[in-house]
Every structure is written in structure tokens, then in C-alpha cells.
Amino acid sequence: MNLRDPSHEIEVFERNAPGVTFGWGVVFSDLTVDNITRNDPGSAKTINEELAHWDDIDVHFRGETITSGGHGFIGIGRKRLLEILQDRARALGVALYFNAECDPADAKWRNYDLVIASDGSNSRFRDAQPEAFGVDVDVRANKFVWLGTSKVFDAFTFAFEETEHGWIWAHAYRFAPDCSTFIVECSEETWRSFGFDRMSQDESIASCERLFARYLDGHSLQSNATHLVGSAAWLNFKRIKCERWSSGNVILLGDAAHTAHFSIGSGTKLALEDAIKLADLLNRKGLSLEAALDEYQAERSLEVLKLQNSARNSTEWFETLERYTHFEPLQFAYSLLTRSQRISHENLRLRDREWLETVERWFWKRATEGKSNKTAPPMFAPFKLREMEVMNRVTVSPMAMYSAVDGVPNDFHFVHYGERAIGGAGLVFTEMTCVSPEGRISPGCTGMWNGDHIAAWKRIVDFVHTQSKAKICLQLGHSGAKGSTKLGWEGNDVPLDDGNWPVMAASDVPWSPVNQVPRPMTRADMDTVRDQFVAAVRMGLEAGFDMVELHAAHGYLLAGFISPLQNKRTDEYGGSLENRLRFPLEVFAAMRAAWPKERPMSVRISATDWAGESGITPDEAVLIGEAFAQEGADLIDVSAGQTWAGQQPVYGRMFQTPFSDRIRNEGKLATMAVGNIYEPDHANSILAAGRADLVALARPHLVDPFWTLRAAAALDYREVAVPPQYLNGMAQLARNMKREAEAAAALRV
Numbered sequence: 001m002n003l004r005d006p007s008h009e010i011e012v013f014e015r016n017a018p019g020v021t022f023g024w025g026v027v028f029s030d031l032t033v034d035n036i037t038r039n040d041p042g043s044a045k046t047i048n049e050e051l052a053h054w055d056d057i058d059v060h061f062r063g064e065t066i067t068s069g070g071h072g073f074i075g076i077g078r079k080r081l082l083e084i085l086q087d088r089a090r091a092l093g094v095a096l097y098f099n100a101e102c103d104p105a106d107a108k109w110r111n112y113d114l115v116i117a118s119d120g121s122n123s124r125f126r127d128a129q130p131e132a133f134g135v136d137v138d139v140r141a142n143k144f145v146w147l148g149t150s151k152v153f154d155a156f157t158f159a160f161e162e163t164e165h166g167w168i169w170a171h172a173y174r175f176a177p178d179c180s181t182f183i184v185e186c187s188e189e190t191w192r193s194f195g196f197d198r199m200s201q202d203e204s205i206a207s208c209e210r211l212f213a214r215y216l217d218g219h220s221l222q223s224n225a226t227h228l229v230g231s232a233a234w235l236n237f238k239r240i241k242c243e244r245w246s247s248g249n250v251i252l253l254g255d256a257a258h259t260a261h262f263s264i265g266s267g268t269k270l271a272l273e274d275a276i277k278l279a280d281l282l283n284r285k286g287l288s289l290e291a292a293l294d295e296y297q298a299e300r301s302l303e304v305l306k307l308q309n310s311a312r313n314s315t316e317w318f319e320t321l322e323r324y325t326h327f328e329p330l331q332f333a334y335s336l337l338t339r340s341q342r343i344s345h346e347n348l349r350l351r352d353r354e355w356l357e358t359v360e361r362w363f364w365k366r367a368t369e370g371k372s373n374k375t376a377p378p379m380f381a382p383f384k385l386r387e388m389e390v391m392n393r394v395t396v397s398p399m400a401m402y403s404a405v406d407g408v409p410n411d412f413h414f415v416h417y418g419e420r421a422i423g424g425a426g427l428v429f430t431e432m433t434c435v436s437p438e439g440r441i442s443p444g445c446t447g448m449w450n451g452d453h454i455a456a457w458k459r460i461v462d463f464v465h466t467q468s469k470a471k472i473c474l475q476l477g478h479s480g481a482k483g484s485t486k487l488g489w490e491g492n493d494v495p496l497d498d499g500n501w502p503v504m505a506a507s508d509v510p511w512s513p514v515n516q517v518p519r520p521m522t523r524a525d526m527d528t529v530r531d532q533f534v535a536a537v538r539m540g541l542e543a544g545f546d547m548v549e550l551h552a553a554h555g556y557l558l559a560g561f562i563s564p565l566q567n568k569r570t571d572e573y574g575g576s577l578e579n580r581l582r583f584p585l586e587v588f589a590a591m592r593a594a595w596p597k598e599r600p601m602s603v604r605i606s607a608t609d610w611a612g613e614s615g616i617t618p619d620e621a622v623l624i625g626e627a628f629a630q631e632g633a634d635l636i637d638v639s640a641g642q643t644w645a646g647q648q649p650v651y652g653r654m655f656q657t658p659f660s661d662r663i664r665n666e667g668k669l670a671t672m673a674v675g676n677i678y679e680p681d682h683a684n685s686i687l688a689a690g691r692a693d694l695v696a697l698a699r700p701h702l703v704d705p706f707w708t709l710r711a712a713a714a715l716d717y718r719e720v721a722v723p724p725q726y727l728n729g730m731a732q733l734a735r736n737m738k739r740e741a742e743a744a745a746a747l748r749v
């Protein structure tokens with residue numbers, strides 16, 4: 001503020017004495033330093049001179065150290081940073097008062113034009129008016145203690161230790177020539193089991209020194225949280241969000257307004273950038289105070305939201321660490337590095353090509369049971385389910401085309417599926433193909449209930465098998481309460497204008513107020529539907545399909561049994577999850593019995609109803625996946641939602657992949673991820689991190705049947721299956737993309 005206009009009168013109150021602070025060093029990015037440089041070259045120069053720089057990340061796990069480079073960190077001690085900023089403030093005429101505890105109830109604050117409450121995550125000023133600021137605090141599960149040590153770490157170090165009490169780990173990095181931050185973290189269960197809850201601070205520290213002795217080389221650990229006694233030195237991270245950042249003359253800034261988990265190291269950056277933006281706006285000529293504050297919150301909250309999203313992913317990774325501890329060290333490290341979804345496969349290639357190629361070779365070796373030593377993107381590695389081998393990990397997700405007459409696929413379908421099969425994906429799914437006329441969603445849905453259907457599908461399957469190397473999977477479903485509706489583009493889930501047929505479901509719960517009230521199914525109905533699925537499977541075999549999927553997602557008949565929001569039955573098919581799964585599992589088992597042993601089957605599930613605890617939760621999705629696997633499902637196709645008209649989904653890039661990750665790594669099952677995966681980089685990151693075994697793309701394939709070939713050209717992967725007729729085009733595309741990539745790289749240099 002005073003840099004922009006020396007006539008401002010600014011006073012700073014700090015409860016601590018000068019030079020006293022909680023915590024040790026903080027890391028920054030180059031961008032933050034650029035931002036400080038633009039704001040105040042003087043401070044930036046001093047900060048720059050004192051920054052510790054390092055490039056490598058070391059991950060110590062199960063006796064191995066995995067080192068990857070190119071990460072470009074800079075760090076500084078919190079105390080030193082405060083001293084630099086305090087000196088600068090003094091030089092610019094700011095009055096600093098130390099040992100000055102501020103009480104928000106004190107009447108003196110009314111005399112100030114503005115009170116900037118930058119009083120940290122436990123802000124008294126914010127908590128004095130929780131309603132006015134719309135405060136939302138989420139106390140996270142793990143315990144951590146922020147320590148320092150004189151051991152100088154050459155790399156940013158993650159040290160994971162398995163103990164009889166569970167896993168415990170340290171995040172350690174150098175921030176000064178003679179000092180490093182050392183944060184120890186573990187689950188609450190491990191913490192209690194160690195007895196940290198009953199230890200004094202000194203005992204905790206001694207215990208951590210013993211646990212991490214091999215990394216400390218005789219150096220001790222220290223705490224500067226002298227104000228925290230006993231187990232209170234251990235904290236739970238609090239994620240803070242505020243709906244409004246100002247109230248009256250009080251403006252929130254930094255941790256008082258928002259926090260981002262320490263594992264992505266961005267809290268100081270956010271606080272500094274808030275301050276720079278606020279000072280800019282308050283000094284902008286012609287801008288009213290009200291408009292300045294609105295813009296302050298609008299601009300900054302967007303940045304904060306992005307970081308808080310990444311921070312949430314990162315926090316959850318550490319909270320669910322045991323999901324990944326069965327990984328081999330290399331994949332464990334990859335999963336750790338990509339945990340926030342801010343760093344992707346190609347980012348890692350830019351940082352450390354050699355290391356990334358080691359990961360790619362490892363992936364290919366695993367994918368081919370040691371036969372291939374290829375260094376190539378994971379998405380092109382083969383995958384085997386029973387005796388079916390797909391040539392790569394890209395799948396064309398099932399998509400209803402609403403273009404059949406009496407359920408018979410026609411020339412549109414022939415071209416549509418044929419084109420996607422020659423487009424390079426390893427596996428092509430049919431749309432939801434219905435097992436009976438009344439099991440259709442719309443009059444345009446494809447079916448599999450008579451000889452015409454077998455013949456029409458066989459023509460498509462034969463084309464796929466003779467003209468491409470793709471495999472083709474038949475998705476079978478029944479619409480249940482969501483049946484008898486218009487074609488997709490005429491209105492989603494809207495009943496027909498005329499000619500509606502009666503619908504049935506688990507219970508008499510209509511999909512929405514405008515949809516029919518379905519007839520609750522009797523046991524005889526269940527027998528009929530189960531037999532229709534089995535008959536459809538046999539027809540699928542006649543048509544030559546490589547694989548069959550049962551559609552038990554998205555609110556259709558079987559999903560309606562699984563979700564407590566649609567299933568209100570009081571018999572053995574309703575109530576507990578076990579009961580709700582009974583009929584879907586019976587159908588699956590009957591289909592499996594009719595399908596050849598050597599051919600795989602999958603099931604598509606909705607891993608959440610997006611309805612909080614009142615619907616299916618991701619925890620239950622693991623149990624659902626396991627239950628189908630027990631009946632012989634080889635792959636869980638993990639979708640989400642569309643099971644309840646009031647769903648509250650949280651969209652974003654790869655937004656459903658965390659559910660696949662959970663089912664795969666907690667249930668130890670093969671999974672397919674789907675949902676807003678659209679870049680080759682997404683696919684490679686998901687696969688290499690072990691978040692799924694296959695990736696499915698739906699909408700990207702609608703406009704680009706050749707998505708996989710384009711990805712191969714972009715990644716310069718030559719061994720993709722290109723139809724011979726198209727080889728020239730592929731070669732030219734690859735050349736052009738390579739040239740463009742080289743030009744972009746030259747620009748970066």
C-alpha cells in the first residue's frame with residue numbers, strides 16, 4: 001500500500017515478539033517470486049538472494065529411494081521471510097507493534113478505515129463474525145507436527161516408514177544453508193497407537209527422531225511451537241473457506257480467508273498474492289471501495305479454488321495412503337507426484353525425461369508380463385482380460401445413439417461403430433442395448449431380443465474384427481423407471497408425447513414428477529428380466545462379441561435396485577446393500593453362466609449417487625465392485641450419478657477417476673475410468689498412477705472417432721494400428737505434430 005501511495009497510514013499489530021514465529025521453512029514457486037518482483041523489486045531482491053534452490057524429489061519407500069528431478073523448488077525460512085518483510089515495511093513508514101494481541105471486540109477497530117485481518121487460520125476476527133463471512137471449516141483426518149532440523153536435505157524428501165502401528169511419514173526440505181523443515185504425518189489411528197496422544201512434546205520429538213533416525217544422520221528434531229503443550233503440538237489440518245471475504249471495515253486475507261494443505265505448499269504464496277491484489281485494487285483510481293472489495297474476492301477466490309481443489313486431492317492422497325502401499329516403489333512415487341492432478345505425465349516428462357521413461361518401461365514390462373521393454377506411453381500398452389487382449393488401454397465408452405428402429409441397428413450404427421473401431425481404440429463398447437422392447441429407454445434404442453438384432457449386430461462385429469484390431473463389447477441393459485422417453489436430443493428423460501409403454505422398477509419411485517410411476521417388480525418379473533438378459537447374452541455370443549457388459553449404473557433398472565434413493569422395497573431385495581444387490585448380482589451370475597469362460601465380462605456401476613450419505617457412497621462402491629467381482633466380473637466400469645434427479649455432482653477434469661482409483665486399489669480389482677478424460681495426458685497419468693486399467697472416453701469420440709490415432713501422432717508412437725488405407729495421413733499428421741512440438745519446445749527454451 002505504501003509503495004503505491006506513501007500517504008497511507010498503516011499500522012501492523014502482531015501478538016508475537018519480533019523474530020518469533022510458528023513453523024519453519026516454506027516453499028515457493030518461481031511464479032510467486034516473479035509476482036513479488038513485480039510488486040516490490042526491493043523485497044524480491046533480498047528474498048532471491050536468500051532462497052534455497054533444489055531440483056530433486058526423493059521418495060523413500062520400502063527400502064528403495066526413487067529420485068526424480070526437474071522439480072525446481074525454492075524455499076526460505078518463515079522467520080527470515082518475516083524479517084525481510086518487516087524491515088521493508090519499516091523502511092516504507094509502516095508502524096509495527098509487537099507483543100500486541102488484538103481483540104476483535106475492541107472498539108478501536110471502528111476508528112480505522114480498513115482492518116486487514118491477516119491473523120492466520122485461527123483468525124479471531126473471522127471467528128467473531130462467522131455468519132457474516134460464511135465460514136466453512138473442514139478438519140482433516142491426519143495428524144501432523146511441524147518440526148525443524150539442522151540436517152540439510154539435498155532433495156525434497158518424502159520418507160515413508162511402515163511400523164507395527166501403521167504407516168508414518170515425513171515431508172522434509174531445506175530452506176536455509178543449515179536448516180530443514182521436517183513435517184511428520186500419520187493417521188489418527190497410528191498416532192493413538194503410538195501413544196503420541198499421551199506424550200509430552202519432548203517425548204513426541206524423541207520418538208520421531210528414533211523413527212526417522214536413518215534420514216537424520218544424528219541430527220536432532222526441534223519444535224518452535226512452544227505455545228502448544230503436550231500432544232497439542234500435533235495438529236489436524238483445517239481446510240478453511242469463506243463465502244465472503246469482507247464485512248464492514250474488516251477484510252480477510254491469507255489463511256484467515258482460506259487454507260491450502262501444506263502438502264502442496266501454497267499457503268504463503270496465496271497470502272502474498274492476496275495482499276498484492278488487494279493493494280492494487282485499493283489504489284486503483286476511480287474504483288469505489290465496494291467495487292474494489294468485490295473484485296478482490298472475485299479474482300482471488302478463483303485462484304484459491306483451483307489450489308484448494310488440488311490441495312484436496314493431495315490431502316486425500318495422504319489420508320488414504322494405505323490404498324497405495326501395495327504399489328511397487330516406482331509406481332508409488334509416480335502416484336505421489338501426480339496426486340494433486342496438477343502434475344501430469346507430460347509435466348513429468350518435461351521435468352525429468354529419463355525418470356519418466358523408466359516409469360514407462362516399468363509399465364510396459366508389467367503390462368506384458370515381462371515380454372516388452374518398450375519405452376512408450378502407458379495408454380498404448382496392451383491389457384488382458386481372461387483370453388481377450390486389447391491392443392491398447394483406450395476405450396470408446398458406451399453411447400446411446402437413439403437411431404434404431406424396433407431395436408435393430410442400421411447403416412448409421414454400422415458406420416458409427418466401424419469408424420470408431422478403425423480409429424485406433426483398443427476396445428469399442430456398444431450403446432446400452434436393451435434386452436426387451438419395454439426395457440428400452442426410447443423408441444430409438446438398440447436391442448437384442450430377436451434374430452434381426454443378432455444379424456444386424458453380427459454385420460457390425462464382423463466389420464470390426466476383419467477391418468480393425470479393436471475388440472467390441474456389448475453393453476446390455478434395461479431402462480426400468482427411466483424407460484419410455486424421447487430420443488436423447490428431443491429431451492433427456494422426458495416421456496413420449498404418445499405411445500408410452502408401462503414401466504417397471506424396484507419400487508414405485510418415479511424418476512421425476514413428469515415420469516411415469518413404475519410398477520414395483522414381482523418375483524415373476526425378476527425371473528422374466530433375468531432370463532431376457534441371459535437370452536441377450538446368448539445372442540451376443542452368436543453375433544460374435546468379444547465381451548459383454550451389464551449396465552447397472554445411471555438409474556436404469558438394476559441401478560434402481562442398488563440405490564437406496566430408488567429402492568424402497570421391504571422384502572429381501574430392499575433395505576441393506578446386500579439385499580439391494582441381490583437381484584443385480586443374480587442377473588450378473590446368470591449372464592456369466594451363459595457366457596464363455598474365456599471371454600470377459602464387466603459391469604458398469606454408479607460409484608456415488610452424488611447425494612451424500614443418503615445415497616450410494618464411494619465406500620459402498622468398493623463393496624459393490626467386490627460383490628460383482630465375486631460373481632465373475634473381470635472389470636468394474638466406474639461411472640457415477642444419474643441415479644437420482646436431485647444429484648449434486650462435482651464436475652471437473654477426470655472427475656470420476658477418484659472412484660475408480662478407490663475401487664481398484666482398495667478392492668484390488670481391475671477398473672475402467674470414465675468421465676471428462678479428454679487428453680492423452682489424462683489417460684497416461686491415470687494409467688501410470690494405477691488409478692485405472694483402462695480409460696473410456698465418450699464425448700471426445702463423438703466428434704473424433706480417430707482420437708487414439710491423433711494421440712499416437714502427438715506422442716510420436718508409431719506402432720498404433722492404422723488402417724493401411726490411412727497410413728499416408730497418419731504419417732503426415734505425425735510429422736506436423738512433431739514439428740509443432742519442437743517449435744513449442746524451442747519457444748519454451
Ligand SMILES: Cc1cc2nc3c(=O)[nH]c(=O)nc-3n(C[C@H](O)[C@H](O)[C@H](O)COP(=O)(O)OP(=O)(O)OC[C@H]3O[C@@H](n4cnc5c(N)ncnc54)[C@H](O)[C@@H]3O)c2cc1C
Nearest residue numbers: 015026027101102119120254255262265266267268269271
Ligand atoms: C506444516 C505446514 C507447512 C507449511 N508449508 C508451507 C509451504 O511450504 N509453503 C507455503 O507457501 N505455505 C506453507 N504453509 C502454509 C503457510 O504457513 C500459511 O498459509 C501462511 O503462513 C499464511 O500466512 P498468513 O499471513 O495468512 O497467516 P500466518 O502466517 O498464520 O500469520 C498470522 C499472524 O497473525 C498473528 N496473529 C494471529 N492472531 C492474532 C491476534 N489476535 N493478535 C495479534 N496477532 C495475531 C500470528 O501470530 C501470526 O504471526 C504451511 C503450513 C503448515 C501448517
Ligand SMILES: Cc1cc2nc3c(=O)[nH]c(=O)nc-3n(C[C@H](O)[C@H](O)[C@H](O)COP(=O)(O)O)c2cc1C
Nearest residue numbers: 397398399400431432674675676677697698699700
Ligand atoms: C450421447 C451419450 C450417450 C450415452 N449413452 C450411454 C449408454 O448407452 N450407456 C452408458 O453406460 N453410458 C452412456 N453414456 C455415458 C458415457 O458412456 C460416459 O460415461 C459419459 O459421457 C462421461 O464420459 P465423457 O466425459 O468422456 O463423455 C452416454 C453419454 C453420451 C454423451
